[in-house]
Amino acid sequence: MLLLAIDTSTTAITVALHDGSSVRAEVTTLDARAHAEHLAPGIRAALEKAGAVSSDVTEVVVGLGPGPFTGLRVGIVTGRTFALALGIPVRGICSLDALAHEAWQCGRRGALLVATDARRKEVYAAHYALDDRGLRRESGPVVARAADLPDELRALPTVGRGPLLWPESLPNGIPEGSGLIDVNAGALADLAVLRRASGDGLDGLEPLYLRRPDAAPAAPSRKSTLG
Amino acid sequence: MADEPLVLGIETSCDETGVGIVRGETLLVDAVASSVEEHARFGGVVPEVASRAHLEAMIPTIERACREAGVGLRDLDAIAVTSGPGLAGALLVGVASAKALAVALDKPIYGVNHLASHVAVDIVEHGPLPEPTMAMLVSGGHSSLLLVPDITNDVRSLGATMDDAAGEAFDKVARVLGLPFPGGPHIDRAAREGNRVAIDFPRGLTTGRDLERYRFDFSFSGLKTAVSRWVETRQRAGETVPVADVAASFQEAVVDVLTRKALLACREHDVDHLLIGGGVAANSRLRALAEERCAKAGVTLRVPRPGLCTDNGAMVAALGAQMVAKGREPSELGLPTDSSMPVELVQA
Numbered sequence: 001m002l003l004l005a006i007d008t009s010t011t012a013i014t015v016a017l018h019d020g021s022s023v024r025a026e027v028t029t030l031d032a033r034a035h036a037e038h039l040a041p042g043i044r045a046a047l048e049k050a051g052a053v054s055s056d057v058t059e060v061v062v063g064l065g066p067g068p069f070t071g072l073r074v075g076i077v078t079g080r081t082f083a084l085a086l087g088i089p090v091r092g093i094c095s096l097d098a099l100a101h102e103a104w105q106c107g108r109r110g111a112l113l114v115a116t117d118a119r120r121k122e123v124y125a126a127h128y129a130l131d132d133r134g135l136r137r138e139s140g141p142v143v144a145r146a147a148d149l150p151d152e153l154r155a156l157p158t159v160g161r162g163p164l165l166w167p168e169s170l171p172n173g174i175p176e177g178s179g180l181i182d183v184n185a186g187a188l189a190d191l192a193v194l195r196r197a198s199g200d201g202l203d204g205l206e207p208l209y210l211r212r213p214d215a216a217p218a219a220p221s222r223k224s225t226l227g
Numbered sequence: 228m229a230d231e232p233l234v235l236g237i238e239t240s241c242d243e244t245g246v247g248i249v250r251g252e253t254l255l256v257d258a259v260a261s262s263v264e265e266h267a268r269f270g271g272v273v274p275e276v277a278s279r280a281h282l283e284a285m286i287p288t289i290e291r292a293c294r295e296a297g298v299g300l301r302d303l304d305a306i307a308v309t310s311g312p313g314l315a316g317a318l319l320v321g322v323a324s325a326k327a328l329a330v331a332l333d334k335p336i337y338g339v340n341h342l343a344s345h346v347a348v349d350i351v352e353h354g355p356l357p358e359p360t361m362a363m364l365v366s367g368g369h370s371s372l373l374l375v376p377d378i379t380n381d382v383r384s385l386g387a388t389m390d391d392a393a394g395e396a397f398d399k400v401a402r403v404l405g406l407p408f409p410g411g412p413h414i415d416r417a418a419r420e421g422n423r424v425a426i427d428f429p430r431g432l433t434t435g436r437d438l439e440r441y442r443f444d445f446s447f448s449g450l451k452t453a454v455s456r457w458v459e460t461r462q463r464a465g466e467t468v469p470v471a472d473v474a475a476s477f478q479e480a481v482v483d484v485l486t487r488k489a490l491l492a493c494r495e496h497d498v499d500h501l502l503i504g505g506g507v508a509a510n511s512r513l514r515a516l517a518e519e520r521c522a523k524a525g526v527t528l529r530v531p532r533p534g535l536c537t538d539n540g541a542m543v544a545a546l547g548a549q550m551v552a553k554g555r556e557p558s559e560l561g562l563p564t565d566s567s568m569p570v571e572l573v574q575a
């Protein structure tokens with residue numbers, strides 16, 4: 001098997017190929033404003049790195065967010081279309097689970113908070129319990145101001161970009177330099193392989209927006225629906 | 228026939244998710260999913276609503292296009308996609324999807340200009356474009372006069388709207404008249420019962436120094452204001468507003484200016500083919516007046532059928548097929564979207 005994992009829910013545009021036992025290639029670019037530019041070249045680069053061609057891929061997993069909408073959609077539509085083109089299955093996983101899984105891979109156990117940048121002075125957050133068997137999501141994902149999360153969650157060890165942005169509200173960020181800031185597609189791929197092996201379902205294919213669209217019409221100079 | 232390039236085109240610049248497939252100059256399928264109904268209650272397109280709708284519609288629309296055309300994705304020679312201009316978040320969904328096809332299938336990708344595509348679509352309707360062709364694009368977002376020596380790499384802008392696009396004026400006037408969004412078809416319908424010379428609404432940039440300085444430019448903002456004032460005055464006096472007459476007179480002012488300037492451009496640039504594209508080209512009075520004036524001027528008029536005038540994927544595929552046929556280099560896989568892509572830039 002060769003699993004292609006994609007996530008664009010954080011600043012990282014990240015792609016990995018997993019052969020069922022280990023990550024064969026991983027390509028990550030940090031650029032919050034250019035997801036669509038970097039993702040497809042990243043897939044091609046990962047394939048080259050793994051010495052594979054696109055038709056070797058047997059399944060696709062995409063991070064469903066939550067994350068800033070525009071970038072998030074790039075990853076999801078890319079995963080869905082890639083799978084359609086090759087006639088292979090595609091499934092999704094909550095992107096915050098991938099960050100929690102990466103912490104688990106690094107040896108962390110116990111309660112964990114994942115908090116990523118939701119912009120507009122808010123974070124996307126979920127609460128996990130990690131033990132030797134793996135991770136369990138206890139609550140979330142939610143979108144909220146970091147300061148408005150329950151005190152007992154804010155006090156937990158926290159991964160994701162949240163603690164870097166809101167250190168007063170999320171004081172127990174895992175030290176900078178240890179990674180665990182943005183999603184890593186290698187961890188996402190590994191989690192997908194583990195979940196499949198254990199028979200756990202994945203999370204469908206719908207984006208986790210968590211916010212309703214702002215219903216302000218496009219700037220008038222732009223367009224009506226006349227074509 | 229089988230040697231001609233088979234190209235799939237994707238269009239997501241506004242609120243239509245379009246996927247078309249063209250072989251050479253033959254249209255095989257034009258599949259469109261529209262989110263217009265979701266926007267109607269806001270009186271305009273809501274970008275985030277449009278982007279969400281594109282994500283939902285993308286895969287089903289590609290599947291439908293392939294099924295109806297009897298084409299497998301692996302049979303394609305190239306992928307074409309609108310890379311601009313348009314709503315940034317909406318464009319991204321189509322471009323990302325097109326790139327995924329290009330990587331998965333190992334096919335070349337062409338990022339193309341939405342406006343050039345509106346011109347190119349007539350190739351699948353009425354055959355090759357004479358070189359040069361004069362093109363007038365009139366839609367909710369654009370009103371442009373283009374001199375087109377070669378649709379694959381030489382499009383020259385002669386003029387454009389300085390304020391509202393023609394279709395936008397239709398939407399705004401429809402609102403004033405209490406007609407639903409989108410305004411174009413409703414005004415067209417109301418106008419059929421009205422008198423188009425009932426009210427002498429202003430024709431922007433058509434006289435004296437304005438015509439010299441802004442020869443091929445348009446302005447519809449003053450017209451829109453004049454209609455609003457006219458209607459408000461009647462309402463304040465407690466009179467009934469003759470909706471059909473206002474619609475007909477307003478519509479006449481728009482199509483009079485459009486056709487006058489288009490034919491002036493044809494004459495001054497010595498071009499004997501005029502192509503009208505974009506959503507407003509579906510307007511029945513614009514078609515009728517353009518036919519009349521072109522016939523008088525000895526200019527051949529080309530207008531794609533209404534379904535191909537509004538945004539669709541076939542037009543993108545049509546332009547992509549021209550690119551392939553003329554041996555143009557594909558775009559890079561890292562091609563960006565450009566929400567304000569200049570009209571002269573045919574390819575990203």
